[in-house]
Amino acid sequence: xxxxxxLVINCTLKASPATSNTEALARNLTEAxxxxxxxxxxxxxxxxxxxxxxxxDEGEGDQWPDIRQKILHSRILILASPTWLGRPSSLAQRxxxxxxxxxxxxxxxxxxxxxxxxxxxVVTGNEDGAHHVISELxxxxxxxxxxxxxxxxTYWNRGPGPGDDYLSSDAGHEWSERTARQAAHNxxxxxxxxxxxxxxxxxx
Amino acid sequence: xxxxxxLVINCTLKASPATSNTEALARNLTEAxxxxxxxxxxxxxxxxxxxxxxxxDEGEGDQWPDIRQKILHSRILILASPTWLGRPSSLAQRxxxxxxxxxxxxxxxxxxxxxxxxxxxVVTGNEDGAHHVISELxxxxxxxxxxxxxxxxTYWNRGPGPGDDYLSSDAGHEWSERTARQAAHNxxxxxxxxxxxxxxxxxx
Amino acid sequence: xxxxxxLVINCTLKASPATSNTEALARNLTEAxxxxxxxxxxxxxxxxxxxxxxxxDEGEGDQWPDIRQKILHSRILILASPTWLGRPSSLAQRxxxxxxxxxxxxxxxxxxxxxxxxxxxVVTGNEDGAHHVISELxxxxxxxxxxxxxxxxTYWNRGPGPGDDYLSSDAGHEWSERTARQAAHNxxxxxxxxxxxxxxxxxx
Amino acid sequence: xxxxxxLVINCTLKASPATSNTEALARNLTEAxxxxxxxxxxxxxxxxxxxxxxxxDEGEGDQWPDIRQKILHSRILILASPTWLGRPSSLAQRxxxxxxxxxxxxxxxxxxxxxxxxxxxVVTGNEDGAHHVISELxxxxxxxxxxxxxxxxTYWNRGPGPGDDYLSSDAGHEWSERTARQAAHNxxxxxxxxxxxxxxxxxx
Numbered sequence: 001x002x003x004x005x006x007l008v009i010n011c012t013l014k015a016s017p018a019t020s021n022t023e024a025l026a027r028n029l030t031e032a033x034x035x036x037x038x039x040x041x042x043x044x045x046x047x048x049x050x051x052x053x054x055x056x057d058e059g060e061g062d063q064w065p066d067i068r069q070k071i072l073h074s075r076i077l078i079l080a081s082p083t084w085l086g087r088p089s090s091l092a093q094r095x096x097x098x099x100x101x102x103x104x105x106x107x108x109x110x111x112x113x114x115x116x117x118x119x120x121x122v123v124t125g126n127e128d129g130a131h132h133v134i135s136e137l138x139x140x141x142x143x144x145x146x147x148x149x150x151x152x153x154t155y156w157n158r159g160p161g162p163g164d165d166y167l168s169s170d171a172g173h174e175w176s177e178r179t180a181r182q183a184a185h186n187x188x189x190x191x192x193x194x195x196x197x198x199x200x201x202x203x204x
Numbered sequence: 205x206x207x208x209x210x211l212v213i214n215c216t217l218k219a220s221p222a223t224s225n226t227e228a229l230a231r232n233l234t235e236a237x238x239x240x241x242x243x244x245x246x247x248x249x250x251x252x253x254x255x256x257x258x259x260x261d262e263g264e265g266d267q268w269p270d271i272r273q274k275i276l277h278s279r280i281l282i283l284a285s286p287t288w289l290g291r292p293s294s295l296a297q298r299x300x301x302x303x304x305x306x307x308x309x310x311x312x313x314x315x316x317x318x319x320x321x322x323x324x325x326v327v328t329g330n331e332d333g334a335h336h337v338i339s340e341l342x343x344x345x346x347x348x349x350x351x352x353x354x355x356x357x358t359y360w361n362r363g364p365g366p367g368d369d370y371l372s373s374d375a376g377h378e379w380s381e382r383t384a385r386q387a388a389h390n391x392x393x394x395x396x397x398x399x400x401x402x403x404x405x406x407x408x
Numbered sequence: 409x410x411x412x413x414x415l416v417i418n419c420t421l422k423a424s425p426a427t428s429n430t431e432a433l434a435r436n437l438t439e440a441x442x443x444x445x446x447x448x449x450x451x452x453x454x455x456x457x458x459x460x461x462x463x464x465d466e467g468e469g470d471q472w473p474d475i476r477q478k479i480l481h482s483r484i485l486i487l488a489s490p491t492w493l494g495r496p497s498s499l500a501q502r503x504x505x506x507x508x509x510x511x512x513x514x515x516x517x518x519x520x521x522x523x524x525x526x527x528x529x530v531v532t533g534n535e536d537g538a539h540h541v542i543s544e545l546x547x548x549x550x551x552x553x554x555x556x557x558x559x560x561x562t563y564w565n566r567g568p569g570p571g572d573d574y575l576s577s578d579a580g581h582e583w584s585e586r587t588a589r590q591a592a593h594n595x596x597x598x599x600x601x602x603x604x605x606x607x608x609x610x611x612x
Numbered sequence: 613x614x615x616x617x618x619l620v621i622n623c624t625l626k627a628s629p630a631t632s633n634t635e636a637l638a639r640n641l642t643e644a645x646x647x648x649x650x651x652x653x654x655x656x657x658x659x660x661x662x663x664x665x666x667x668x669d670e671g672e673g674d675q676w677p678d679i680r681q682k683i684l685h686s687r688i689l690i691l692a693s694p695t696w697l698g699r700p701s702s703l704a705q706r707x708x709x710x711x712x713x714x715x716x717x718x719x720x721x722x723x724x725x726x727x728x729x730x731x732x733x734v735v736t737g738n739e740d741g742a743h744h745v746i747s748e749l750x751x752x753x754x755x756x757x758x759x760x761x762x763x764x765x766t767y768w769n770r771g772p773g774p775g776d777d778y779l780s781s782d783a784g785h786e787w788s789e790r791t792a793r794q795a796a797h798n799x800x801x802x803x804x805x806x807x808x809x810x811x812x813x814x815x816x
């Protein structure tokens with residue numbers, strides 16, 4: 001099983017090097033994980049060519065296999081997404097669709113590869129929608145086999161109506177950043193618990 | 205078919221006469237409808253005894269039949285809900301469950317009774333969640349047979365994290381109230397279009 | 409304003425000419441619309457290069473402007489989506505993100521261009537999820553300005569657990585196809601009502 | 613902290629002794645937990661008077677405090693819900709609203725009382741909607757502080773369209789019951805991991 005390291009997949013619609021509000025908020029969570037001795041890597045889905053599909057390799061030019069290897073090498077996965085029309089970004093759903101194949105990929109004990117792995121969520125938006133994005137991503141990650149710790153997420157937005165972005169406003173940063181640190185603490189705690197005492201193989 | 209009048213069901217958890225933020229925001233919508241000559245009545249689900257169930261009359265003590273009569277006498281229905289844990293209130297879901305029976309109740313032409321009726325949504329919260337509440341209530345109302353006009357809703361909340369209520373903050377009122385007036389305009393427009401040119405009975 | 413014609417955007421993950429269950433179910437709806445004299449065009453999002461973004465033109469190689477023109481020329485829009493992890497496909501969300509720009513594009517009367525247009529939804533899946541996909545797509549389309557008629561959708565899936573596809577099973581076809589015809593009737597009815605009696609411009 | 617015992621709150625709309633499909637499916641999960649030596653108690657929310665509100669005690673006649681004590685005495689909580697209009701039952705949302713107060717109730721180390729507790733979900737329906745119900749309940753439970761193990765749920769329904777109930781059909785039982793056993797295994801595993809290695813108090 002993978003070591004306790006973290007992969008953050010930032011599902012912003014913007015390729016590097018454009019500024020990403022979602023990346024900026026996610027940095028609070030990765031800094032708190034690193035302060036606990038957990039290495040973190042962050043990538044943007046928009047920097048990769050990820051064709052639509054539900055297999056682990058869609059062939060010529062598909063860069064998903066690179067991301068998939070990083071996912072498999074990390075015990076912790078953070079999905080970070082902006083909010084568009086109140087919903088997770090198309091790239092967040094694309095990542096989940098490609099991860100769908102992991103349901104049928106098993107470890108040595110015959111279990112889905114995501115078992116005993118832990119996930120969290122980061123959401124930003126220029127409008128309301130974060131709780132829903134968290135529920136959508138959590139529901140899908142649990143389906144794939146990830147364990148979601150209590151309060152394993154943070155978010156930032158300002159309602160009502162469309163308005164500021166995380167980096168264009170000072171409002172609410174204290175709450176979102178404190179919540180990120182708490183999420184990191186909970187994610188690290190559950191990852192360590194499952195490393196010490198993994199869910200055992202089913203007896204039959 | 206019912207005249208163009210409006211029933212607002214406020215699904216706050218608080219019975220009268222407790223102050224309701226949701227009622228306060230919904231007043232902006234009803235005032236705009238009344239300014240167009242459309243009478244409005246507002247009630248609180250919490251003031252009625254509405255036992256759980258999916259029939260139009262759950263028997264002794266059930267006050268749903270009173271609300272149901274008001275729904276049937278109004279061409280326009282507004283569901284107004286607070287946001288709890290990012291979701292519609294339990295009373296909003298209770299109202300929808302009781303309305304579920306309307307799917308099997310038909311007009312003279314054999315169509316579900318909600319056909320040619322129009323609905324809208326009002327959401328308040330002390331935290332993020334409004335877009336999701338709107339989608340949940342809209343999805344259910346469309347299922348029952350209501351037509352949902354474009355931008356037939358307004359909402360108010362302030363993120364990130366739990367905080368002020370609509371009546372305890374001045375922030376964002378201009379946007380939420382302007383959006384309420386626009387929603388009223390759209391709802392009235394579609395109600396009039398369907399009064400002039402109803403969806404005809406299916407030819408077979 | 410556009411004539412009463414229909415554009416179906418099939419958001420299957422599979423490019424042509426692969427068989428699409430979603431297309432097959434959507435054909436029931438387009439056939440019923442055509443029987444009412446309403447011309448229909450269907451395209452697959454997967455056949456176009458639609459880069460991530462929230463503008464109407466993301467530049468060099470972006471084929472979204474072609475789809476956008478078709479949307480603007482059709483009074484009726486049907487979003488058809490498969491179900492992956494219980495949610496709309498990444499291409500459905502991509503289409504909505506690109507349509508987000510339509511919120512700021514106005515007609516001669518200063519209204520969002522989607523006003524007085526009508527939408528519907530078709531969903532297939534090899535597992536449960538259709539009601540949620542319908543709510544997600546309906547919520548977003550209402551946000552953009554489309555009017556959603558009562559019961560403007562159909563779906564097909566078989567639970568529990570993953571299993572057959574629409575084209576690999578005979579079960580439930582009668583219900584899904586009858587529901588498609590009813591949806592076509594309702595969509596055509598509301599489109600005609602809004603052609604005869606459009607939502608007027610706001611008086612100020 | 614509570615011992616590893618399980619409380620199942622069945623959120624069917626039907627009070628005892630009416631037959632509950634949701635209870636019948638949930639029994640597969642409790643039997644599998646009991647086979648692992650984990651005692652289980654099941655109750656129906658509909659058998660209690662639970663007034664609307666978001667406090668732990670709404671006063672005279674409120675029976676929520678009885679349920680709350682059972683929740684606090686059990687390390688594992690299973691929310692079991694029927695599907696109405698594709699969504700969790702009004703009683704499931706009522707339970708979550710009342711649990712909302714737990715966010716502000718802390719253990720000796722100053723953490724929300726739900727920390728280091730584990731939850732799961734059971735869903736039945738006479739129509740599509742289970743994945744959404746699972747995401748809604750999971751999102752809310754994570755918010756409150758519960759850890760949700762990978763694949764901690766089971767469901768049963770048959771689409772498309774309304775139809776059979778779990779107990780009125782033999783179809784799909786094998787999948788739903790096997791999935792219940794797998795969920796029990798995962799829930800027990802994560803509960804034991806967090807008993808052995810709890811999330812520690814935050815260092816400051």
